[in-house]
Amino acid sequence: MSDAFVSKLVQQKGEKIILLVIDGLGGLPDRVAGKTELEAATTPNLDRLAKKGALGLIDPVAPGVTPGSGPGHLGLFGYDPTKYEVGRGVLAALGIGFELQEIDVAARINFCTLDGDGNVTDRRAGRIPTEECERLTALLDKIDIPGAEIFVRPVKEHRAAVIFRAKDLGDHLNDSDPQATGVTPLAIEPGDGSSEETARLANLFVDEARKILANEEKANGVLLRGFARFRPLPSFRDRYGLNALSIALYPMYRGVSRLVGMTIQDVKGKLHSLFEAVTAHYNEYDFFYVHVKDTDKAGEDGDYQAKRKAIEEVDRLVARFDDLPEKVLIVTGDHSTPSQMKAHSWHPVPILINGRLVRSDAAMSFGESACATGSLGRFPAREILPIALAHAGRLRKFGA
Amino acid sequence: MSDAFVSKLVQQKGEKIILLVIDGLGGLPDRVAGKTELEAATTPNLDRLAKKGALGLIDPVAPGVTPGSGPGHLGLFGYDPTKYEVGRGVLAALGIGFELQEIDVAARINFCTLDGDGNVTDRRAGRIPTEECERLTALLDKIDIPGAEIFVRPVKEHRAAVIFRAKDLGDHLNDSDPQATGVTPLAIEPGDGSSEETARLANLFVDEARKILANEEKANGVLLRGFARFRPLPSFRDRYGLNALSIALYPMYRGVSRLVGMTIQDVKGKLHSLFEAVTAHYNEYDFFYVHVKDTDKAGEDGDYQAKRKAIEEVDRLVARFDDLPEKVLIVTGDHSTPSQMKAHSWHPVPILINGRLVRSDAAMSFGESACATGSLGRFPAREILPIALAHAGRLRKFGA
Numbered sequence: 109m110s111d112a113f114v115s116k117l118v119q120q121k122g123e124k125i126i127l128l129v130i131d132g133l134g135g136l137p138d139r140v141a142g143k144t145e146l147e148a149a150t151t152p153n154l155d156r157l158a159k160k161g162a163l164g165l166i167d168p169v170a171p172g173v174t175p176g177s178g179p180g181h182l183g184l185f186g187y188d189p190t191k192y193e194v195g196r197g198v199l200a201a202l203g204i205g206f207e208l209q210e211i212d213v214a215a216r217i218n219f220c221t222l223d224g225d226g227n228v229t230d231r232r233a234g235r236i237p238t239e240e241c242e243r244l245t246a247l248l249d250k251i252d253i254p255g256a257e258i259f260v261r262p263v264k265e266h267r268a269a270v271i272f273r274a275k276d277l278g279d280h281l282n283d284s285d286p287q288a289t290g291v292t293p294l295a296i297e298p299g300d301g302s303s304e305e306t307a308r309l310a311n312l313f314v315d316e317a318r319k320i321l322a323n324e325e326k327a328n329g330v331l332l333r334g335f336a337r338f339r340p341l342p343s344f345r346d347r348y349g350l351n352a353l354s355i356a357l358y359p360m361y362r363g364v365s366r367l368v369g370m371t372i373q374d375v376k377g378k379l380h381s382l383f384e385a386v387t388a389h390y391n392e393y394d395f396f397y398v399h400v401k402d403t404d405k406a407g408e409d410g411d412y413q414a415k416r417k418a419i420e421e422v423d424r425l426v427a428r429f430d431d432l433p434e435k436v437l438i439v440t441g442d443h444s445t446p447s448q449m450k451a452h453s454w455h456p457v458p459i460l461i462n463g464r465l466v467r468s469d470a471a472m473s474f475g476e477s478a479c480a481t482g483s484l485g486r487f488p489a490r491e492i493l494p495i496a497l498a499h500a501g502r503l504r505k506f507g508a
Numbered sequence: 509m510s511d512a513f514v515s516k517l518v519q520q521k522g523e524k525i526i527l528l529v530i531d532g533l534g535g536l537p538d539r540v541a542g543k544t545e546l547e548a549a550t551t552p553n554l555d556r557l558a559k560k561g562a563l564g565l566i567d568p569v570a571p572g573v574t575p576g577s578g579p580g581h582l583g584l585f586g587y588d589p590t591k592y593e594v595g596r597g598v599l600a601a602l603g604i605g606f607e608l609q610e611i612d613v614a615a616r617i618n619f620c621t622l623d624g625d626g627n628v629t630d631r632r633a634g635r636i637p638t639e640e641c642e643r644l645t646a647l648l649d650k651i652d653i654p655g656a657e658i659f660v661r662p663v664k665e666h667r668a669a670v671i672f673r674a675k676d677l678g679d680h681l682n683d684s685d686p687q688a689t690g691v692t693p694l695a696i697e698p699g700d701g702s703s704e705e706t707a708r709l710a711n712l713f714v715d716e717a718r719k720i721l722a723n724e725e726k727a728n729g730v731l732l733r734g735f736a737r738f739r740p741l742p743s744f745r746d747r748y749g750l751n752a753l754s755i756a757l758y759p760m761y762r763g764v765s766r767l768v769g770m771t772i773q774d775v776k777g778k779l780h781s782l783f784e785a786v787t788a789h790y791n792e793y794d795f796f797y798v799h800v801k802d803t804d805k806a807g808e809d810g811d812y813q814a815k816r817k818a819i820e821e822v823d824r825l826v827a828r829f830d831d832l833p834e835k836v837l838i839v840t841g842d843h844s845t846p847s848q849m850k851a852h853s854w855h856p857v858p859i860l861i862n863g864r865l866v867r868s869d870a871a872m873s874f875g876e877s878a879c880a881t882g883s884l885g886r887f888p889a890r891e892i893l894p895i896a897l898a899h900a901g902r903l904r905k906f907g908a
Binding site for chain 2: 114467481482496497499506508
């Protein structure tokens with residue numbers, strides 16, 4: 109099935125869909141009890157939803173592939189991540205609300221610390237505070253290189269974004285980040301003819317930035333990563349007929365939502381505010397994407413118990429959806445982040461779907477082992493949206 | 509795997525294959541016992557076949573897609589229904605044995621009742637008897653419009669078919685059926701340049717029909733649906749090396765069989781005659797497609813118990829296959845029709861495969877929950893034929 113096949117069947121009516129993404133949800137069993145973080149967590153609400161729902165395991169991108177957050181989310185949103193590649197630079201710019209134009213090439217900036225020989229001593233400049241980042245990006249935003257408009261914007265801590273705007277800029281460029289300390293940043297080399305001008309601009313930008321930052325104690329250099337030209341994707345509305353609201357605290361996830369045309373809800377603060385936003389705007393939208401970050405963070409930190417607790421907090425909050433009428437609820441993750449690995453992984457991710465027309469299966473709790481026996485089987489994440497639309501009554505019959 | 513990959517491996521020997529299609533087989537659990545129609549049915553024979561066989565769940569077209577009977581069957585026959593789209597008009601014409609030529613555009617006719625203002629009062633003309641349909645189509649068959657040959661043939665009750673034969677007729681046309689009463693039939697509009705002539709012919713045909721039927725009490729108008737040009741598919745013989753017999757009572761299923769080059773067995777009357785036809789012609793063919801309609805009808809009527817009973821009747825009859833030697837038996841459906849929904853649905857359909865070389869699994873009875881744990885997993889229906897051919901010893905090893 110092509111990604112777009114389902115679009116022909118979409119009808120503009122039906123129940124609502126909530127996609128709750130627990131970032132890095134999947135894990136590995138610990139060596140003592142043989143349970144993953146999700147299986148060890150006390151999750152009466154998710155188990156209740158699982159009991160009446162159908163379970164399975166998803167491959168976010170493809171079997172064996174460990175996804176970054178961008179591809180992981182594209183899969184969840186129904187876009188084949190092997191066909192739609194979106195660079196980190198574009199995601200960063202979108203995530204902070206920068207209005208990219210179709211000629212723009214964006215890259216991520218990491219402020220870094222360089223020693224007297226120009227070698228990197230800290231790839232994150234001691235994680236400078238966000239206020240520092242804002243002060244420094246304001247300085248860099250003044251860099252003027254003939255032949256292009258250049259925009260520099262703060263993201264968070266040592267992270268920022270740079271956008272090069274000029275006609276016909278290619279985006280086949282290596283990162284300048286050497287991914288190591290004790291060595292100099294890499295020169296940015298073009299990978300094709302159309303990227304030669306972009307490389308010229310980027311290397312000049314790095315030189316200018318170094319001059320401007322020369323007297324900074326920590327952030328006296330910049331590393332550029334994830335060059336990417338902005339190519340908007342077919343929107344959620346065009347593809348699925350859905351008026352979609354994105355509810356996420358972090359720029360990255362707002363960025364990927366913006367890429368598919370979702371409205372971005374301005375949420376701040378604690379996790380419960382995300383769940384409250386669904387209730388508050390329930391009548392205004394057809395589709396709600398809710399993103400929980402803490403699970404992934406705990407997994408990346410290698411903190412099994414913190415991940416378990418983060419899942420338990422989600423479990424308490426998910427009960428707030430109980431009284432919302434006429435809905436299909438999907439709970440899953442954009443990838444696995446086993447705390448044993450302190451990193452994203454390729455392991456398939458648990459998924460549950462709950463709703464009026466779900467054919468419930470024998471699986472009785474929400475966990476990796478139960479999901480392996482669920483009736484949804486193991487399937488590519490990009491099939492989630494068609495399945496959700498069907499259960500919400502939003503797809504017409506195909507053929508006579 | 510491309511649809512045709514398997515063709516390269518086919519060899520002209522091996523066991524026989526019986527594909528028993530229980531229309532609309534899949535269901536949803538009832539609210540009391542939590543069992544689907546299939547799970548509630550007493551099915552000792554199917555359970556015995558399941559015990560020694562392998563189980564799974566199929567997606568007839570694609571996850572989330574609710575198939576019409578045409579696409580549902582194409583999937584079962586191994587043709588990707590998203591690539592091979594066949595209109596209802598073509599299926600109807602093929603189903604009554606009309607020999608379509610490659611220039612023909614066919615449409616379904618529903619006789620309808622119109623009031624004095626030309627508004628539809630009954631979209632099925634009170635379901636006139638088939639004899640009436642035959643009388644009226646004989647009248648309409650005489651309609652003569654310069655520029656094309658026109659054929660009108662009865663199907664059943666209020667249903668008929670019309671075939672327009674002329675060079676270069678397009679088939680991008682809307683239905684004239686307004687899908688509602690109290691309104692006039694829709695004008696037939698061309699969707700592209702090559703369909704303009706077809707639209708002209710079709711609208712003239714509707715006008716002429718109305719004149720001829722003016723004095724009929726019930727069937728005084730016609731509604732046209734499902735315009736489709738005839739494009740034959742690669743045949744079962746070319747693709748799979750199979751000499752195939754289709755055993756179905758209803759025109760629709762004969763039609764889709766003819767589309768892939770099966771021989772059509774003339775069966776009439778009760779369900780047991782279908783099973784007897786397999787036995788009677790067992791030595792003459794390699795492949796037998798047997799179609800049971802009653803389950804789908806009961807599902808569409810919302811009659812859980814009737815669907816359960818229809819499954820139990822199939823269970824009694826399937827024992828007649830026990831003594832047929834050297835065979836692979838597949839039991840499945842072309843889609844789900846949960847009686848709770850009174851309609852086709854997207855839910856995956858139970859499948860069992862039984863034969864000498866089947867690797868039997870732990871699933872012990874034939875039902876949705878058991879199939880969810882079966883060793884075949886959840887897979888696209890178009891993979892059934894390759895699996896069946898393999899078990900029948902009809903595929904060579906691929907590569908050295």
